[in-house]
Amino acid sequence: MKTSSPRPLRQVAPRSSPTLEDLAVAAGVSRSTASRAINGGDRVSPEAQAAVDRAVLDLGYIPNRAARSLVTRRTSSIALVIPEPDVRVMMDPFFAVVITGITEALRETDVQLVLLMSRTDDDSSRTLRYLRGGHVDGAIVVSHHEADSWARSLAETGLPTIFIGRPWDAGSEVTYVDTDNLGGGRLAAQHLAGIGRRRLATVAGPADMTAAVDRLRGWRTGLAEAGLPEGPVVHADFTTDGAAAAARRLIAEHPDIDGIFAASDLMALGVLEALQAAGRTVPGDVALVGYDNHAVAETAPTPLTTITQPMVEMAVKAGAMLLEEIEAPGSHPEPVIYSTELVERASTSVAPTASAANA
Amino acid sequence: MKTSSPRPLRQVAPRSSPTLEDLAVAAGVSRSTASRAINGGDRVSPEAQAAVDRAVLDLGYIPNRAARSLVTRRTSSIALVIPEPDVRVMMDPFFAVVITGITEALRETDVQLVLLMSRTDDDSSRTLRYLRGGHVDGAIVVSHHEADSWARSLAETGLPTIFIGRPWDAGSEVTYVDTDNLGGGRLAAQHLAGIGRRRLATVAGPADMTAAVDRLRGWRTGLAEAGLPEGPVVHADFTTDGAAAAARRLIAEHPDIDGIFAASDLMALGVLEALQAAGRTVPGDVALVGYDNHAVAETAPTPLTTITQPMVEMAVKAGAMLLEEIEAPGSHPEPVIYSTELVERASTSVAPTASAANA
DNA sequence: ACTTCCGGTGGGAGCGCTCTCACGCTGTCG
DNA sequence: CGACAGCGTGAGAGCGCTCCCACCGGAAGT
Numbered sequence: 001m002k003t004s005s006p007r008p009l010r011q012v013a014p015r016s017s018p019t020l021e022d023l024a025v026a027a028g029v030s031r032s033t034a035s036r037a038i039n040g041g042d043r044v045s046p047e048a049q050a051a052v053d054r055a056v057l058d059l060g061y062i063p064n065r066a067a068r069s070l071v072t073r074r075t076s077s078i079a080l081v082i083p084e085p086d087v088r089v090m091m092d093p094f095f096a097v098v099i100t101g102i103t104e105a106l107r108e109t110d111v112q113l114v115l116l117m118s119r120t121d122d123d124s125s126r127t128l129r130y131l132r133g134g135h136v137d138g139a140i141v142v143s144h145h146e147a148d149s150w151a152r153s154l155a156e157t158g159l160p161t162i163f164i165g166r167p168w169d170a171g172s173e174v175t176y177v178d179t180d181n182l183g184g185g186r187l188a189a190q191h192l193a194g195i196g197r198r199r200l201a202t203v204a205g206p207a208d209m210t211a212a213v214d215r216l217r218g219w220r221t222g223l224a225e226a227g228l229p230e231g232p233v234v235h236a237d238f239t240t241d242g243a244a245a246a247a248r249r250l251i252a253e254h255p256d257i258d259g260i261f262a263a264s265d266l267m268a269l270g271v272l273e274a275l276q277a278a279g280r281t282v283p284g285d286v287a288l289v290g291y292d293n294h295a296v297a298e299t300a301p302t303p304l305t306t307i308t309q310p311m312v313e314m315a316v317k318a319g320a321m322l323l324e325e326i327e328a329p330g331s332h333p334e335p336v337i338y339s340t341e342l343v344e345r346a347s348t349s350v351a352p353t354a355s356a357a358n359a
Numbered sequence: 360m361k362t363s364s365p366r367p368l369r370q371v372a373p374r375s376s377p378t379l380e381d382l383a384v385a386a387g388v389s390r391s392t393a394s395r396a397i398n399g400g401d402r403v404s405p406e407a408q409a410a411v412d413r414a415v416l417d418l419g420y421i422p423n424r425a426a427r428s429l430v431t432r433r434t435s436s437i438a439l440v441i442p443e444p445d446v447r448v449m450m451d452p453f454f455a456v457v458i459t460g461i462t463e464a465l466r467e468t469d470v471q472l473v474l475l476m477s478r479t480d481d482d483s484s485r486t487l488r489y490l491r492g493g494h495v496d497g498a499i500v501v502s503h504h505e506a507d508s509w510a511r512s513l514a515e516t517g518l519p520t521i522f523i524g525r526p527w528d529a530g531s532e533v534t535y536v537d538t539d540n541l542g543g544g545r546l547a548a549q550h551l552a553g554i555g556r557r558r559l560a561t562v563a564g565p566a567d568m569t570a571a572v573d574r575l576r577g578w579r580t581g582l583a584e585a586g587l588p589e590g591p592v593v594h595a596d597f598t599t600d601g602a603a604a605a606a607r608r609l610i611a612e613h614p615d616i617d618g619i620f621a622a623s624d625l626m627a628l629g630v631l632e633a634l635q636a637a638g639r640t641v642p643g644d645v646a647l648v649g650y651d652n653h654a655v656a657e658t659a660p661t662p663l664t665t666i667t668q669p670m671v672e673m674a675v676k677a678g679a680m681l682l683e684e685i686e687a688p689g690s691h692p693e694p695v696i697y698s699t700e701l702v703e704r705a706s707t708s709v710a711p712t713a714s715a716a717n718a
Numbered sequence: 719a720c721t722t723c724c725g726g727t728g729g730g731a732g733c734g735c736t737c738t739c740a741c742g743c744t745g746t747c748g
Numbered sequence: 749c750g751a752c753a754g755c756g757t758g759a760g761a762g763c764g765c766t767c768c769c770a771c772c773g774g775a776a777g778t
Contacts, residue, residue, distance in 0.1 A: 029728090032728055045727090063764085063765075065765095066424075066434070067763070067765040069733095069765090071767075095455055099454075133422075133423075133424070135471075295655070299660075378733090379734060380735095389758040390735085390758080392757060423733085428763095429733090429734080719778100723774100724775085728769105729768105729771100730767100747752080
């Protein structure tokens with residue numbers, strides 16, 4: 001059996017940095033006083049505080065985190081869990097944004113961010129072990145699909161956890177931040193209807209992702225509000241190629257479509273490809289709305305009208321909420337939903353190819 | 360004075376997981392034997408090992424990392440240092456790739472990745488403190504520009520460190536991995552010369568980044584080898600907008616250019632923009648080569664011929680090398696340079712707009 | 719005046735682990 | 749047949765820190 005950690009540890013390094021004891025001696029106080037001075041300075045006389053501060057500088061004292069966390073049972077680090085089996089998804093700038101945002105939230109803290117990526121199921125259980133092992137004070141889980149099982153498991157361990165993106169089984173005990181995917185989908189429908197398109201279809205994301213489902217629901221709501229029929233729906237996997245294939249099907253079966261909502265910009269790119277291959281112009285014959293305001297939305301052959309969401313803010317908020325919950329365990333903050341906006345670009349503008357329109 | 364860590368620690372959490380002592384009791388052995396069994400099982404009888412293994416499972420024992428690292432002086436974690444003052448740069452998929460690669464290298468290990476981003480100078484000194492504080496066993500530094508000072512500082516602390524991208528002052532004591540920027544630049548020159556372009560120019564990167572400098576040097580070498588003059592060189596900051604401005608200048612001053620090498624795909628996008636604005640066709644009037652094989656190279660209005668480099672491999676290697684150096688301190692591995700390749704796309708293809716060519 | 723209180727302090731225990739060391743115990747060799 | 753390996757084991761110390769508690773002196777209360 002190999003239940004042990006993969007790598008045994010080796011040799012004791014030569015002692016290096018000064019200890020609290022050294023500090024105390026240098027400052028002419030006791031270890032206890034030195035400790036108090038280091039940690040906020042409650043119940044420490046100004047003189048003692050000053051002496052310790054000076055000694056810290058002189059000695060270049062840096063507290064030993066391991067020793068500290070051994071006794072406090074706090075690690076001053078949080079985990080960012082990315083349960084993505086797929087390398088490709090990691091390429092999504094989304095993660096860069098999330099990381100940037102969380103880092104930002106941690107800025108004034110001495111909390112460190114530990115990255116936990118699990119690509120296989122095996123990793124996944126390791127990750128869970130790590131999380132329950134008390135190695136971190138809290139976790140932020142990027143909920144792409146499979147986060148469902150995580151949500152339960154983590155909630156049970158009592159480890160403060162924030163989800164980015166509503167997890168499937170978001171009971172009241174699960175805290176998350178998300179963008180208003182419902183509103184975003186609705187916005188897309190409103191916009192396409194607003195520029196006079198009437199035969200609308202959507203390339204939705206995978207039905208096992210809350211974001212995809214919500215966007216689709218919003219889309220349907222928007223259509224209903226505009227008095228339009230539901231229209232055809234095809235699902236794709238949030239990739240360009242997958243969407244291209246889906247769009248080809250869509251176009252073949254519904255050749256009269258004059259507006260498409262793709263639930264991501266990457267997918268919109270695929271739709272664009274399929275439309276052009278089918279000899280349709282954009283936005284002339286078919287107007288196209290993407291989602292995410294991804295970099296490619298701007299550089300696409302036909303720049304994409306798309307839905308934008310404050311992702312950095314959302315990530316910052318997630319970090320802040322986690323910090324809060326760590327500080328005050330048991331406080332279950334309400335989920336926070338960020339609103340979305342539509343960015344208009346060429347793919348739905350009436351100007352260039354003035355063939356559609358009637359508004 | 361506030362030399363202390365920003366956040367004082369609070370309340371002791373109720374004890375949770377079983378300790379080694381509990382394990383030992385459950386397995387009917389001593390703490391020492393349990394410890395040995397957990398850590399590789401040297402000098403442990405099969406019976407004892409089995410008993411401990413069973414107890415581990417029964418109790419769900421997870422070793423306390425803090426306690427362990429307190430005595431071993433090893434933390435089983437490494438830092439990824441990203442000394443980037445600029446949020447935008449973080450958006451670069453480059454980082455996602457680097458993170459993915461390092462994670463991959465750490466897969467079979469129980470080593471965790473800690474993210475250290477420093478945006479301000481202030482952060483930077485904090486980061487340095489953290490690194491010398493013995494909180495990690497090693498560091499991987501993404502060397503974009505300012506890594507010079509880091510290289511020295513870290514080398515001095517004796518912390519095993521690997522740079523991704525050659526740092527400026529790479530003495531023999533600095534270990535790094537990099538791609539063959541020299542070769543990449545040369546490849547671009549060869550390719551453009553090979554398709555018969557003769558009046559070549561380049562939009563180079565900032566002169567304070569080794570990658571940019573090397574690409575430029577390689578470019579010049581390639582030109583010389585092809586018997587072509589050096590041609591105009593303009594510098595930009597690796598952004599699309601910056602490159603567009605630089606390219607406008609270039610076109611204005613050298614209207615007869617028939618080939619351009621942009622030192623990044625993002626910059627190539629800007630060049631493309633400027634060329635189209637100036638009424639030049641690509642590749643008809645001007646052939647264009649980018650660098651990086653970034654996602655946008657494929658989705659660009661005119662798909663870009665570009666230089667591709669095995670970035671994931673490079674990151675994996677960096678991780679592996681660091682692990683090695685941690686395991687065997689003092690071993691100073693040789694720098695590893697990955698070769699580059701040219702990917703041909705429409706921006707230099709002679710087919711579509713058959714006006715240039717002569718080979 | 720004696721108690722009471724409280725801010726400042728130091729001693730000591732102990733967090734959970736690894737590692738050194740000494741102690742049997744079985745073989746194996748002179 | 750005594751000596752000497754060498755393996756498996758357990759006791760104990762101690763890593764650097766925080767926290768509880770006891771202490772002390774001076775200010776305030778009765």
